[in-house]
């Protein structure tokens with residue numbers, strides 16, 4: 001089955017390639033503003049679904065295909081932290097995370113559209129993976145230096161566990177790959193069910 005990754009995130013492409021999946025990338029741009037009073041888990045699931053729907057709508061191919069999309073948000077005290085707009089926002093986020101546990105929620109949505117006379121309705125599979133991350137206490141100087149490294153700018157919660165941000169992380173409980181952007185164990189299962197080849201199912 002042909003796979004399209006509906007994502008502009010270089011991390012998501014790298015993670016998917018890591019498990020031997022072949023795919024094309026077609027990023028979409030959607031409004032990522034949470035609805036008033038929207039629960040974090042509902043928001044994260046809605047984002048993944050909307051990224052996939054927008055990408056499915058762009059397809060003009062007659063053959064069957066699957067589209068994979070995901071969303072990662074950092075949650076602290078029920079508040080959804082997305083990507084920071086500027087240094088002030090990043091500093092506010094990182095001070096909220098300093099010295100405590102927060103959740104990283106990553107949702108994944110896979111939609112498979114079949115072609116031909118027996119095509120039927122698209123198959124939709126959605127999952128949410130929640131990981132607890134414990135940060136050590138951060139100083140304002142550290143936060144400033146971290147911002148200047150350029151790493152926080154395009155990342156939910158203003159940090160990257162896979163980069164310099166690793167020095168802030170004392171402990172994680174859950175899925176490391178989900179924190180980086182794609183929960184690989186869950187994604188591999190979803191892809192196999194949709195007949196997309198993953199390295200451990202070949203041959």
Ligand SMILES: Cc1cn([C@H]2C[C@H](O)[C@@H](COP(=O)(O)OP(=O)(O)OP(=O)(O)O)O2)c(=O)[nH]c1=O
Nearest residue numbers: 007008009071072155156159160161179180181
């Ligand atoms: C917490 C954390 C997030 N991130 C990244 C993963 C996501 O790319 C980003 C969260 O923003 P998302 O909106 O989930 O993704 P994106 O805008 O980068 O890409 P797209 O919507 O096109 O798929 O933060 C890390 O790389 N490392 C981390 O430790």
